[in-house]
Amino acid sequence: MRALLIRDLTLALRAGGGFGLGLAFFLIVTVLVPFSVGPQAALLQLIAPGVLWLGALLACLLSLDRLLALDFEDGTLDLLLTAPLPLEGALSVKALAHWLTTGLPLVLAAPVLGVLLNLATPGYLWLVVSLALGTPTLSVIGCFGAALTVGIKRGGLLLSLLVLPLYVPTLIFGAEVARRGAGGQEVTTPLLMLAGITCAVIALMPFASAAVLRMGLR
């Protein structure tokens, strides 16, 4: 499993692996927001937590097709199916690699982008915490969506349509943590919900993803 992880990480980090694209997208979206809503500092501060969460989510979404499509094309997926490694484990590792190369950089970049949107001071901590808890979920759910659409030509748009409704609970609770944190309010409830969803998704979703992948590649 470690070999798989290292392989995926290496592929992602190599030139042409797409590393940094998610980050760049996150930056661009954040920069575009003041252009669309106006530069008033008070308004930006109000929407900053939500916008940053949304930007991170979309950046994550856009890099999902990379998760399985490339392996499908070069035959690695078929190898994974027949390997002694349980497919659920392999997919979890791939999701982990995806998070390390996409989600984690977003989490680290978020405070910097928060400055651009005039994020309130207490909000920085909670933004990072909520993104750190939420982005792994986005990767694992994304893996499920990628498994569903593997092999479908130009399945990227369909992937988005399938995955975005699944992202809603994570987004609601994650953004709520960030928002309440920025306002100095109590964050316990959404934080617990977010953590709960993350744990459940990481534990259970790979089974659905593996089942779907087996069905799709038969």
Added chain:
Amino acid sequence: MMPELGKYAVEVLSAYAVSLLLLAVLVLWTLRRGRAARATLDAAEKEAGRHG
């Protein structure tokens, strides 16, 4: 024989119009697709009858 709809006449009538229209479209589309399917199956069975 229109009932007293008062000031909300537009809303009520448009709600009914839109809903009934959507239901009608659904039913008509369903029927059309059904007829086409029967025709397709008949054609396919005839083909199979000729060769099989």
Added chain:
Amino acid sequence: MSIWSYANPVKFLTLSARVQPVLWVLSLACVATGLIWGFFGTPQDYRQGATVKIIYLHVPAALMAINAWFMMLVASLIWLIRRHHVSALAAKAAAPVGVVMTVIALLTGAIWGQPMWGTWWAWDPRLTSFLILFLFYLGYIALWEAIEDPDTAADLTSVLCLVGSVFAVLSRYAVQFWNQGLHQGTSVPVATGGRSVDDVFFYPLVICMIGFGLLFVALVFYRTGTEIRLRRAAALRARAGRAA
């Protein structure tokens, strides 16, 4: 003879042909009766005026939107466990009906909401949940269309329906948490037995709900028949293609 004998496509088509005339007549009769009674025969609500008449469309449609998805869930499970093609095709057949019900619920909800809440759209938990349900329906239908092999399509859409159901329920709670909302309580809370709608509105409403339910069943029977025929035609063509 158990219900499973209808998993046989031919038996299903025979059953379908027998029950459909009754279903169609009954459903159209109920819908017509309910709507006409509700539209012409009930008074205005002292708070909501004539807009209360929208309830006869909005509530039955919303109810069927959810029931349709639930039926798809059961049918998907039956496909995954017992591999009955009729079940998978029934789920596929039900989805467009569910979508239309969801859209009707959303549109009538918005039209009703405008005079009541002063806005064409409010991110009320109920309406928002229906919007999310609409997205789930779209994804489900799109996935069926995107996959060529019918059995694979049945498999993948079934799992999507399952996973989607879990997330739909989760979203419902998340959305309620996110916005406490403007909706009144449920009009017909079956569980509590109480009601927030007066008797005079209640009876036409029940008739409409029954009518919409029967309409759903009639449409699904008919559409499943269509799917079975299309599937059989494709299979015959494939066989002829191989033999030729």
